[in-house]
Amino acid sequence: MAETRIVGGTVVTMDDARTVHVDGEVACDGAGTITYVGPRRGPGGDLDVSGDVVIPGLVNAHAHSAMTPLRGYSDSKALSAWLQDMRRFEVRLTTADLTWGLRLALVEMLRSGTTTFADMFRWDAGLLGEVVGAGMRVLAAPALFTADAVPFPAASAEDGRGALDLTERLAAEFAGDRHVRITFGPHAPYTCPPELIREVARRAAGAGTGVQIHLSEDAAELERSLATTGRTPIGHVASLGLLDVPVLAAHAVTATPEDIDLLVAAGASVAHNPVSNLKLGSGVAPVPEMLAAGLTVGLGTDGVASNNTLDMFEEIKTATIVQRGHRGQVDALAAADVLAMATRDGARAAGFPETGQLAPGSWADLVVVRTDTPRGTPLHDVESFLAFSAQGQDVRHVVVGGRLLVHDGRVTVLDEAEVRAEVNRTATRIRQELAGSADG
Numbered sequence: 001m002a003e004t005r006i007v008g009g010t011v012v013t014m015d016d017a018r019t020v021h022v023d024g025e026v027a028c029d030g031a032g033t034i035t036y037v038g039p040r041r042g043p044g045g046d047l048d049v050s051g052d053v054v055i056p057g058l059v060n061a062h063a064h065s066a067m068t069p070l071r072g073y074s075d076s077k078a079l080s081a082w083l084q085d086m087r088r089f090e091v092r093l094t095t096a097d098l099t100w101g102l103r104l105a106l107v108e109m110l111r112s113g114t115t116t117f118a119d120m121f122r123w124d125a126g127l128l129g130e131v132v133g134a135g136m137r138v139l140a141a142p143a144l145f146t147a148d149a150v151p152f153p154a155a156s157a158e159d160g161r162g163a164l165d166l167t168e169r170l171a172a173e174f175a176g177d178r179h180v181r182i183t184f185g186p187h188a189p190y191t192c193p194p195e196l197i198r199e200v201a202r203r204a205a206g207a208g209t210g211v212q213i214h215l216s217e218d219a220a221e222l223e224r225s226l227a228t229t230g231r232t233p234i235g236h237v238a239s240l241g242l243l244d245v246p247v248l249a250a251h252a253v254t255a256t257p258e259d260i261d262l263l264v265a266a267g268a269s270v271a272h273n274p275v276s277n278l279k280l281g282s283g284v285a286p287v288p289e290m291l292a293a294g295l296t297v298g299l300g301t302d303g304v305a306s307n308n309t310l311d312m313f314e315e316i317k318t319a320t321i322v323q324r325g326h327r328g329q330v331d332a333l334a335a336a337d338v339l340a341m342a343t344r345d346g347a348r349a350a351g352f353p354e355t356g357q358l359a360p361g362s363w364a365d366l367v368v369v370r371t372d373t374p375r376g377t378p379l380h381d382v383e384s385f386l387a388f389s390a391q392g393q394d395v396r397h398v399v400v401g402g403r404l405l406v407h408d409g410r411v412t413v414l415d416e417a418e419v420r421a422e423v424n425r426t427a428t429r430i431r432q433e434l435a436g437s438a439d440g
Ligand SMILES: [Zn+2]
Pocket: 062, 063, 064, 214, 250, 302, 303
């Protein structure tokens, strides 16, 4: 089958060699696999991106994407009070609301250069089909809280036990899929009792899959865990066997050196969410210590209710500068390391090691970033531009598996105006419901 050639851009490979090819070329075959990365091989080409920067598709390692209707709903409460606000709103979301909310997230992620994401929320075959239809990739975890609670009553009557069964069914149904991979999604050790965590570990091992879970998000969680279990949240779930399966742990803000050693020994990964951690006042995760210990760290936005965007460029900049400011050390964290967290390392953390770098044999997921803007001028150093100057709105084209999903800043696979109108309708309706209800 004929190659598709993307030519003329400055190609930042993010592979082991960390090569930058000025006037470069990326080519892929009809199956969506990269066949060539290097200097431009001559005239011709299918997409001329001269003057632009070509990077691997960004990987959002922790999101609750269908939460977009909650954007800006509650912005100034600490984690536990904020979670109660979220629950009040979430329980009123219908399947249709979640579908439109997810579509808005897909539009927002694509327009800002994200091609793969790890996500814990309400998931079913229909919602996963939305991701496949949009051409993106997701590591999806149907969220579960306690065994008998129904987390999304308007969208599903499933309790925690039903969500466990659903996760197994989806893992079997999507086995071998290039766009969907499934993990279990126990929300956190403070919402899931020990016997449920044990059962998740047992079922994940049986299904040959992993787990996404929130761990050690703030000091209050750590104190509660120490008081009730005598262990840190990470030590607690380790004692229940959870680290025997692949774990993607969101946050780990209060991880101790012993916690980090436990995660490294288990081959677990961490999703670092600096904007969410700062906005909720949760703290600053010990990312330099994690990297020094050899932990795989990806970068995530968390849900828009605690961010309030899905723009990974904002996350990259924040992750870098917060460590420098927090420690008073300009070399606390290198921009190059954070770019790796947003691409190659995030892809490993999110269970899609075939993406996240531009190299022959990798999947052809790439983002073309424009520099013909004031903040793209001049271009002394392309990594500096990507880490500190670029924003999501600078994304010109997005390709996933060789398919053009964003062209000239416009999403080709969804009707953005329709999606925004529907999510506005959902948000207005639920606000009105809450205003007239006792728990609102
Ligand atoms: Zn989260």
